[in-house]
Amino acid sequence: MFFITNRAFVEGNASAEMRKVAFELNNNEAGQSVYFCWRDDAKKAYVELGSDNFMKAMRKAATRQVLFYLHDSAQFPEEQVFPTAEKLQALFDEQDKNLVDVVPVIWPCDNGQSPMRDFHEDQIAAEASGVAFARALEKFLVWRESVKGGEAPCLKRLNVLAHSMGNRVLRQTLSCWANYHRKGQVPLLFRNVFMLAADVFNESLEPTRDGRYICHSARNVVVYHAADDRILGAGSVGHLGANSASRRLGHTGPEHQAMTPQNVYTVDCDDVNNKYDRPNGHTYFLADEKGEPGKVFLHMYDAVKKGRIQGHDERRGLIVDLNFRSC
Template identity: 25%
Template sequence: MSVFILSNRKIVRHQGEKLDSFSNDEYSIPNFRIAKCNFENYKEPTAQAKKKKNYTNRNILDYQLFSEPEKQGYQDVLDVLLSEKGIKKSALTANNLGGSQRMFYELYKEMSSTKERSDVLIFIHGYAYDFDDELQAMIDLKKLFIDNPESPVEHILFVSWPASSSIVPLTYFDDKASSINSGTSLLRLFYFYTQFLKDIFSNRDLAPCNQRIHLMAHSMGNRVLQSMLYSLKKENILRVIDQVLLLNSDVTYKVFEDSEDSFNKLPLLANRISIYLNRKDTILGISQFTKNILTPRLGKNGPSDIEKFKDIVSIIDCTFIENDLKNSLKFEIGNHWGYLSSSQVQRDIFQNLYGVDRNLITHRAKDNENIFTIIS
């Protein structure tokens, strides 16, 4: 089990501390830095502990930043893996690996060591998250996807990007500039991953782990994904993602059209794309009427035209779900966080991640060949 943080937040060292940390500042740097979360000694904090002023950063969840790699590429990873198999002598060990080298090495080792499902979930969060909020979200996601036996996920890559923060849940900020910068950084990481696959599996002594990688983007996190897709050349796309889940997406409903040149690339990247929408989503209603010149949002209205993608893209209508897991005012009025607030949505997501045929996923009503409504 692993939870990694991929962040283009500013790196700081707090007074009296010996380790570098990610900052809460709403400021992005050009490159992602990578850290690994430590759950070994994690204890659920009491309500009293959460009220203390020092309940921040590593007091929420411990993590360790990986060093930057000494050189680019993945030849060192290949040397370490072959050395561990006794195929090639090398003075290098895993401790010599940094950044994405270390993350890909650890994931490959863990995912190839079992015949059971050991999937990876890449998660891109939405608006109004400072870094402390993100750490709490990582804890929640671990409980939901790793600790839950109904889920095939064993590893999470949490994409941390410096969105604006607010103590008022329904206050909406436009983070376009930050999401564009973060999407560019995510694109660089995607190219690193495809290079890793080429460098490692060109060697016949190393076999693919045959596990699956999924991508989930919530709300404005879809803008980060959109920014990445804008710059991704179709000729460079490899189908390396199994399931893409677009949750309450705060992007225009036209993103799958060729004129947008963004989400129309997803069918080249993934085996299946699922759009989870809620027609009562208040947050996306605010976004549409105050920030986006009355442009309907994908996560509230659905896509304008996906006729040519209907074999790959599914629309899942969550308008009639119950918020039975989290029923505070934020969740009841917002209708924006179904993946956290509704057991019905979670059940649907788990079946999606397992790759169940979309026509066989339970508790769905079929509206047409690729549009479904979640029912009780």
């Protein structure tokens, strides 16, 4: 499995092609170096490919699209991130074997003992990771347009699935990309951005907020939210050391739908989130207890496959009916 990370390695931050690496899990500093890697899924061993080898290997892969997976806070590579990515890959493969490569984007979560302190530290690490991953996006843009050696530009479509605090990483990455690399703008790079249980303020996608770059970067931005998501409830409106508070996008959906761009679609998952993740109702984009793909996953799959959002009102980027209440 391909993956990208700014997490520290035991071997140090001096990047080298084809070196064997291991995560330094006690170091949750958000590094400014970004590493393009391969995981041997059977051995759970990692090799740093380097960006050129990584891009070449992805170009040669039989899959038609790429899905970058930005994980939640308090997630370690082997304990949570890779198992979730493998489940996602298996679900997509069941629908269409050559549709997507799921590529985890791993940022440095804390491994301390205090949940509140971990949450606060992870917020800092998530935002600090934006600089490194902005550099990765610049490399992907060059890759997409490259015609070196007589090759045609790569036509693989890119998608993003950001879960919970992974949306904070996404927001900051695109803000850094715009401000440090692209003179205040970002190109249309992604086909779909799926914001699952987003742990960002619910005004984040409005034109004056940094989240606006998410909307600028994608054809479709789909916000999945649930009012009974226990993780995004009242306990996480504010955090240790916060000087402001607001409800979360993944808890309520956009605060002012009319103030979001036309390419933002909202899906109220309140009736199904606990079916796929009981009792927290927070990680509801995978399968049910029997391993059958959930309705949220199938909705994402349909968008990846077709490039259009099932069930939306053409006059406004708003989901009107997905028959979720039948679950």
